[in-house]
Amino acid sequence: xxxxxxxxxxxxxxxALVALALPLAPRAVRxxxxxxxxxxxxxxxxxxxxxxxxxxxxxSAVTAAQEILRADALVREARAAWLPTLTANGSYQxxxxxxxxxxxxxxxxxxxxxxxxxxxxxxxxxxxxxxxHAQDSRGVATASAEDIQRQLAAAxxxxxxxxLLQHRELEVAERARETAAAHYDYAHTRLLTGLGNxxxxxxxxxxxxxxxxxxxxAHTALVRAQSALAVLLSEKTLVDAAxxxxxxxxxxxxxxAADAASRRPDVRAQQARxxxxxxxxxxxxxxxxxxxxxQAEAFKETATPLQPGSGWQATLVLSIPLFxxxxxxxIQRERRASDEEARANLEALxxxxxxxxxxxxxxxxxxDDGLVAARAATTAANTAAALADKSYRAGxxxxxxxxxxxxxxxxxxxxxELAADTARQARLTMLTATGRFP
Numbered sequence: 001x002x003x004x005x006x007x008x009x010x011x012x013x014x015x016a017l018v019a020l021a022l023p024l025a026p027r028a029v030r031x032x033x034x035x036x037x038x039x040x041x042x043x044x045x046x047x048x049x050x051x052x053x054x055x056x057x058x059x060s061a062v063t064a065a066q067e068i069l070r071a072d073a074l075v076r077e078a079r080a081a082w083l084p085t086l087t088a089n090g091s092y093q094x095x096x097x098x099x100x101x102x103x104x105x106x107x108x109x110x111x112x113x114x115x116x117x118x119x120x121x122x123x124x125x126x127x128x129x130x131x132x133h134a135q136d137s138r139g140v141a142t143a144s145a146e147d148i149q150r151q152l153a154a155a156x157x158x159x160x161x162x163x164l165l166q167h168r169e170l171e172v173a174e175r176a177r178e179t180a181a182a183h184y185d186y187a188h189t190r191l192l193t194g195l196g197n198x199x200x201x202x203x204x205x206x207x208x209x210x211x212x213x214x215x216x217x218a219h220t221a222l223v224r225a226q227s228a229l230a231v232l233l234s235e236k237t238l239v240d241a242a243x244x245x246x247x248x249x250x251x252x253x254x255x256x257a258a259d260a261a262s263r264r265p266d267v268r269a270q271q272a273r274x275x276x277x278x279x280x281x282x283x284x285x286x287x288x289x290x291x292x293x294x295q296a297e298a299f300k301e302t303a304t305p306l307q308p309g310s311g312w313q314a315t316l317v318l319s320i321p322l323f324x325x326x327x328x329x330x331i332q333r334e335r336r337a338s339d340e341e342a343r344a345n346l347e348a349l350x351x352x353x354x355x356x357x358x359x360x361x362x363x364x365x366x367x368d369d370g371l372v373a374a375r376a377a378t379t380a381a382n383t384a385a386a387l388a389d390k391s392y393r394a395g396x397x398x399x400x401x402x403x404x405x406x407x408x409x410x411x412x413x414x415x416x417e418l419a420a421d422t423a424r425q426a427r428l429t430m431l432t433a434t435g436r437f438p
Contacts, residue, residue: 042226042230042238042239042240043237043239043240044239044240044241045233045239045240045241045242046242046243047157047160047241047243047246049242050156050160050229050233050239051153051156051157053233053234054152054232054233055152055153057234057235058152058232058233058234060148061148061149064141064144064145064148064149065145067141068142070141071137071138071141072138074134074137074138075131075134075135075137075138077134078127078130078131078133078134079131079134081124081127081131082121082124082127082128083121084118084119084120084121085118085119086116086117086119087117087119088115088116088117089114089117090112090115091113091114092110092111092112092113093110093111093112094109094110094111095107095109096109097109104305106304106305107304108302108304110302111302112301112302113299113300113301113302114300115298115299115300115301116297116299117295117296117297118296118297119293119294119295120293120294120295120296121291121293121294122292122293123289123290123291123292124291124292124293125285125286126286126287126289126291128286129286132279132283133276133279133280133283136272136275136276136279136280139272139276140272140273140276142272143268143269143271144269144272146265146268146269147265147269149265149438150264150265150432150438153438154428154432154437155232156232156233157437158428159225159228159229159232160241160246161246161421161424161425162225162228162421163222163225163226163229163239163240163241164241164243164245164421165418165420165421166218166221166222166225167222168421169218169221169222169414169417170215170219170222172218172410172413172414173215173217173218173410174215175413176211176409176413177208177211177212177214177215179211179406179409180207180208180211181208183204183207183208183389183399183402183403183406184201184205184207184208186393187200187201187204187399188201188205200399203399203400203403204399204403207403207406207407211410226238226239226240229241246424248424248431259434260353260356260357260433260435261354261435263434263435264434264435265435267346267349267350267353267435270345270346270349273345273346274342274345274346276342277335277338277339277341277342277343278339280335280338280339281332281336281339284328284331284332284335287321287324287327287328288321288328290318290319290320292316292317292318292319293317294314294316294317296312296313296314296315297312297314297315298310298311298312299312356433357430357434359433360429360430360433363426363429364423364426364430366426367419368423370419370422371416373419374412374415374416374418374419374420375416375419377412377415378409378412378413378415380412381405381412381413382412382413384408385402385406385409388401388402388404388406389402
């Protein structure tokens with residue numbers, strides 16, 4: 001039996017519909033394949049949740065909190081050196097035979113002893129100074145922990161804003177792909193109906209594939225941004241941004257350099273280090289001062305003719321350091337050098353804060369102006385793309401103008417999103433520089 005041609009079985013109209021559907025089928029299959037599994041979807045967190053999770057789980061924040069506890073423990077250790085101590089001792093002894101002298105037992109064969117020893121430092125300058133220095137170290141640890149929280153919050157904020165940017169870039173790439181697909185479908189339809197030409201069809205297909213490649217690149221960039229945010233939050237899976245926008249409008253010019261220095265945790269941490277080194281240098285006298293120790297002991301033991309069975313005794317011990325081989329002079333020089341270093345670092349940080357605040361304010365103004373210009377360029381590019389498409393469909397031009405206009409619209413939209421991210425990042429930098437964030 002002879003087979004009839006397909007055109008006789010289905011007709012030219014149905015073949016044309018099939019031909020129009022073929023370019024759309026691969027995209028539908030890819031869209032279904034690219035749909036993420038619900039089990040593998042990233043967890044979504046808000047801006048505040050991201051900051052709280054980083055503060056609770058990030059290793060740097062956890063370590064800083066433990067350093068505060070460690071410094072507090074060192075304070076207790078240093079304070080114990082000038083507080084009273086009470087010690088209980090006991091012993092039991094047996095020898096081969098009792099010791100006698102002219103039939104008098106001077107040392108029994110078995111002996112036991114128990115005593116309580118109370119030691120009270122009455123004058124202990126070095127211990128007092130070490131206690132004060134340990135408290136200074138605790139203050140430094142607390143201020144350093146706040147500074148680490150600030151640095152961590154700034155890093156989380158930038159990573160969160162980067163995720164938002166990549167979402168916007170992905171939306172731009174998807175819109176460009178959809179526009180290119182519609183243009184390719186129209187050019188391919190014209191080719192099948194005999195109204196178009198192969199050059200227009202090939203150019204439209206090339207632009208479609210280019211937009212699809214850029215769309216996949218946008219997906220990759222989003223995954224990388226989500227991964228960076230997950231690392232900062234110490235999560236085991238990707239983390240996505242749940243907020244569509246973040247309000248960073250609190251950065252205004254009323255935050256001067258002096259106010260910023262009083263609010264910034266890194267400045268407070270450096271000031272605490274400077275005060276600690278100044279106190280160390282001030283307390284050099286403790287190594288030249290005498291110390292006075294009081295001891296009281298009560299005992300009960302095996303009585304002998306030469307030793308009572310119970311009793312007590314008290315002792316005062318006065319120590320005056322006369323010569324220690326030069327240790328005190330070495331400590332004095334070391335502390336003087338440390339104090340000068342801390343002073344220089346504090347002055348440098350204060351100058352840096354002043355520069356950062358002024359630069360951040362200028363960057364905010366410039367980025368806002370750039371964002372306005374970028375959005376205006378996007379509007380103009382979209383208008384030009386619409387007019388080019390309308391002209392092409394009316395047969396007044398080729399699709400070269402359409403493809404050029406679509407590319408410029410895509411680039412303008414991409415640059416507008418970059419400008420918006422630059423403005424957000426600039427405001428975050430201003431908040432950080434003025435001590436208003438987190």
